[in-house]
Amino acid sequence: MHGGFGAGASEKGWQQNLVGVLCYKNLRERLKEVMDRKQSCLPEVEEHASDAIPAKAQGIKDTDAHQLAEPQAALASEKHYRASSPYPNQRSEGMRYDEFQQQVRRDKRVARYQDVHALLEQGFSQRAIARKLKLARATVRKFGQAEEYPEMHHPKRGERRSLLDPYKLYILQRWQQGCTNGAQLYDEINVRGFTGSAALLRMFLSELRKKHQEAGSALALTLDASRQTIKIPPSLPPKPRITCRMSATRASWLFVSQAGTLDEKQKQHVAQIRAGHPDLERAYQLSQDFVMMLAERRGADLDAWLTQAEHSGLPEFKKMANGIRLDYAAVKAAFSSEWSNGQVEAQVNCLKLQKRLVFGRANFDLLRLRVLCRV
Structure with missing residues (x-):
């Protein structure tokens, strides 16, 4: 392998066109080497740049994404709804997923309730309805006796009680006194009548530990009115966000991405990287020219790009240019032909x-x- 490109791509007169993604891969590797060499020049960001890569940047058009989503939505509809259900399978904006699933299950039960009454009006017995709809006879009897659909009670978040609730205030007080040992706290609440598991206590202590770190002091923590959730006073100053230097992998991805596929925050990061050092600015220009040539199949501009790379003063791009010249025919075909x-x-x-x-x-x-x- 020379510079990331395969040698001997043409054998016995047959020329194989290099796949475009290999060209991108080689460019990314050279860019990462540049970024590693200029790591101190990369900008510091408030969060590690792990934003999701936009669909456009992945080469997926909006229409393609829509077409891919439609079969999945139809499949979900088949799973969650019976064909006779009159209720639309739509998740309203702002609705949590668990609430959506709860609504879907209710719609299915309503459809069964209506089927039971329809069959009763046709003269079917409860036993025959139970066999036909594959329901328990008790359910058929309950639906048949109800003049309206019998709603099921689902306690909302905050209404569910836990075995640990009566002991959370004591645990918080002991935590504020400096006792953060889970085994000792478990023994203490066991003596006071706690019958739950140690895993239940560990879950609460994990939440308590996170809140303690956010508040900075255990004395600032309180329980809400239901004595179920740990609260932090809103008067506390916001916790400063940790900054870290952008990784070479992320920076190289930004350099090979076309400007139209980036959001405003990513464009700002690109500008910061380019302003960090003249070498990074030259690397960006070379990368963008290479990407555009490959995307637009401008093989005639390849020779000029190789000359610029060799005289750019960047050893990484000079190495890449030398590798391309060794497999020039194959690379030229990748830039000019639609076949691969x-x-x-x-x-x-x-x-x-x-x-x-x-x-x-x-x-x-x-x-x-x-x-x-x-x-």
């Missing part, structure tokens, strides 16, 4: 995966069966 051997490489990768799944012991006959079965 990507599908072949993908099938080879799948074949290797099938062999790894059986620890490399599959002979040709077994591999053939597994591949044909997958197809």
Whole structure:
């Protein structure tokens, strides 16, 4: 391998076009080397830059994402709703997922309730309805006797009581006195009548420890009116956010991303990186030119880019340019032709995966069966 590109890409007169993603991969590697060398010039950000990569940056169009989401939504509809349910399978804005699931289950029960009454009006017996709808006879009897749908009570958050609730005030007082040993606290509340598990106490102590760290002092912690949740006084100053230097991996991704795919915060990070050092500015210009050439299939501009990379003063890009010249014909084809051997490489990768799944012991006959079965 030379500079990340495969040597000998052309054999016996057959020229294989390098897949575009390999060109991007090689560029990312060279950029990471530049970023590692100029790590002290990278900006400090309030949070580690782990923002989700936008769909546009991944090469997924909005229409494609919409088309992918539609079958999943239809599948969810089949799972959660019966065909006879008159209720729409829509999650309103602001509704939590657990509330949405609870609403879906209620809609299914309402549909069963209506089916029971419809069959009763047709003269079916309770036993026949139970067999037909696959319900318990007690449920059929309950639905049949009810003039309206019998609602089920679901306690809301904060209404559910815990075995630990009567002891939380004591635990908080002991915590404020300096006792943070979970085993000792468990023994103390056991003496006072606690019958729950140690795991229940550990969950509460984990929450208590986090609140203690946020407040800075255990004396500032209190219990809410229901004595279930730890509260921090709102008068406390906000906890300062920890800053860290941006990683070379994240910075290199920003450099190979087209400006139109980045949000405002990411564009600000790009500007900060470029202003950090002249080498980073040159690396950005070279990277963007390379990405645009590859995206627009401008193979005629490749020679000019190689000359710029060799005279940029960046050893990483000079190394990349030398590697490209060794496989110039194949790289030029990747920049000018719409055809590639990507599908072949993908099938080879799948074949290797099938062999790894059986620890490399599959002979040709077994591999053939597994591949044909997958197809």
